[in-house]
Amino acid sequence: MTAYRYPDSNVFYRKLGRSYPRIVRGEGCWLYDEQGKDYLDAVGGAYVANLGHSNPEMADALAQQAREFGYLSATAFTHGPAEELAHELAGTLPGDLDKLYFLSSGSEAVEAALKLARQYWVEAGKPGKHRIIALAPSYHGNTLLALSASAREQYKVPFREWLVDVTRIPAPYAYRCECGGESAACPTCSGSALEAAIRRAGADTVAAFIAEPVGGSSTGASTPRPEYFRAIREICDRYQVLFVADEILCGAGRTGTWWAIDQYGAVPDLMTLGKGISGGYAPLSAVAAPRRIVDVIAQGSGSFLHAQTFSFHPVACAAGLAAVRLLKRDRLVERSAALGRVLHERLAGLAELPHVGDVRGRGLLAGIEFVEDKGTRAPFPRAARFAEAFTEAAQQAGLVVWPNVGHADGVNGDLVVVAPPFIIKEREIDQLVTRFRTAHASAVSAIKAGAR
Numbered sequence: 001m002t003a004y005r006y007p008d009s010n011v012f013y014r015k016l017g018r019s020y021p022r023i024v025r026g027e028g029c030w031l032y033d034e035q036g037k038d039y040l041d042a043v044g045g046a047y048v049a050n051l052g053h054s055n056p057e058m059a060d061a062l063a064q065q066a067r068e069f070g071y072l073s074a075t076a077f078t079h080g081p082a083e084e085l086a087h088e089l090a091g092t093l094p095g096d097l098d099k100l101y102f103l104s105s106g107s108e109a110v111e112a113a114l115k116l117a118r119q120y121w122v123e124a125g126k127p128g129k130h131r132i133i134a135l136a137p138s139y140h141g142n143t144l145l146a147l148s149a150s151a152r153e154q155y156k157v158p159f160r161e162w163l164v165d166v167t168r169i170p171a172p173y174a175y176r177c178e179c180g181g182e183s184a185a186c187p188t189c190s191g192s193a194l195e196a197a198i199r200r201a202g203a204d205t206v207a208a209f210i211a212e213p214v215g216g217s218s219t220g221a222s223t224p225r226p227e228y229f230r231a232i233r234e235i236c237d238r239y240q241v242l243f244v245a246d247e248i249l250c251g252a253g254r255t256g257t258w259w260a261i262d263q264y265g266a267v268p269d270l271m272t273l274g275k276g277i278s279g280g281y282a283p284l285s286a287v288a289a290p291r292r293i294v295d296v297i298a299q300g301s302g303s304f305l306h307a308q309t310f311s312f313h314p315v316a317c318a319a320g321l322a323a324v325r326l327l328k329r330d331r332l333v334e335r336s337a338a339l340g341r342v343l344h345e346r347l348a349g350l351a352e353l354p355h356v357g358d359v360r361g362r363g364l365l366a367g368i369e370f371v372e373d374k375g376t377r378a379p380f381p382r383a384a385r386f387a388e389a390f391t392e393a394a395q396q397a398g399l400v401v402w403p404n405v406g407h408a409d410g411v412n413g414d415l416v417v418v419a420p421p422f423i424i425k426e427r428e429i430d431q432l433v434t435r436f437r438t439a440h441a442s443a444v445s446a447i448k449a450g451a452r
């Protein structure tokens with residue numbers, strides 16, 4: 001085998017048209033490939049490695065649990081890691097969200113949360129409530145119900161016939177909104193678009209509204225106006241619609257508070273957690289629910305209809321428990337807020353680059369949106385594949401970022417997101433910015449060369 005690329009290896013790679021560097025070691029915010037090249041992991045892989053790579057306490061926690069027992073079925077037994085992790089998380093979650101259902105991936109958690117919303121209404125005697133409302137742009141996962149909830153048209157094309165209809169309202173995405181996020185009267189940015197959508201659909205048909213409290217990849221770390229989620233809460237209460245906060249990407253300290261919704265003073269009915277809750281040391285996600293919802297099922301059918309073999313996995317829960325305890329002991333959520341301020345101060349300088357239209361975000365989550373024309377905010381045409389070119393150039397420059405495309409109008413739009421581990425140091429933030437500038441210069445010259 002000469003290269004790690006399809007079809008030379010037996011791996012069915014995620015991208016079939018590129019070569020993959022083979023990583024042999026990670027340490028803190030850094031990854032090293034077999035050639036010895038270093039990569040500053042500025043996005044924790046996929047917003048996951050919040051504690052950094054190769055943390056020895058995490059490694060010990062997993063090994064310890066595997067030595068006690070690696071797997072048991074959650075239908076028959078409970079165990080220490082699930083009990084203690086649920087207790088630790090419940091202490092951080094907003095309002096009355098204190099029951100935790102553990103799964104593996106974010107898509108599974110979204111799938112489960114939406115099914116729970118539906119089962120709740122059926123058992124509460126309102127079986128007509130089935131419709132889901134979600135934002136555009138948005139992303140909630142890749143399994144079929146989670147994909148249905150996602151406004152990622154390019155992912156859906158071959159599967160359209162299998163997807164369910166989801167009602168869309170525009171996401172509060174200041175850079176692309178006519179009001180620039182400045183108007184309290186704007187239906188999109190104030191949240192009143194949700195009320196109009198519920199009324200159009202008929203409240204007795206709407207089960208749930210799902211949204212990320214701070215936009216992840218889809219809107220490149222856009223932060224809704226401060227009153228947005230209080231308005232959403234009031235609307236959901238008025239029309240008896242469950243508000244599902246998807247905190248898979250923006251939660252677990254990423255935006256400088258335990259949960260991104262904390263900064264809005266609103267309590268969701270259900271929450272999905274994932275990615276960083278285990279620091280990536282094991283696949284772990286969860287649905288958080290309050291007793292007022294779970295009781296309806298406890299007193300009705302008696303069980304939530306969402307069984308999965310690897311739910312409540314002991315080693316994954318042990319990883320989550322160790323991660324949450326580390327976040328608390330080392331005050332890493334506070335560190336995310338403090339270093340987030342440094343990150344945003346240093347990234348602000350990127351706005352002077354010729355094709356950087358906007359730099360935004362909160363805590364250690366930042367989106368950098370690229371445009372062809374900064375004056376009109378016109379995106380590059382999709383055919384230029386700027387986000388992809390930037391991401392490859394960044395990898396060449398030893399920087400890992402996360403790209404997103406299509407957010408400007410459903411097809412065009414290029415941005416990248418950075419979300420470094422909470423242990424990042426100031427000098428590493430400076431290295432991030434230097435490598436970003438190098439990648440930007442190469443991507444711009446590659447695009448210009450392609451256009452000639």
Ligand SMILES: Cc1ncc(COP(=O)(O)O)c(C=O)c1O
Pocket residue numbers: 105106107108110139140141142212216217246247248249250274275
């Ligand atoms: C907000 C949000 N929800 C759900 C998911 C799906 O998570 P997973 O990829 O673990 O299935 C993602 C993944 O990026 C996400 O960003």
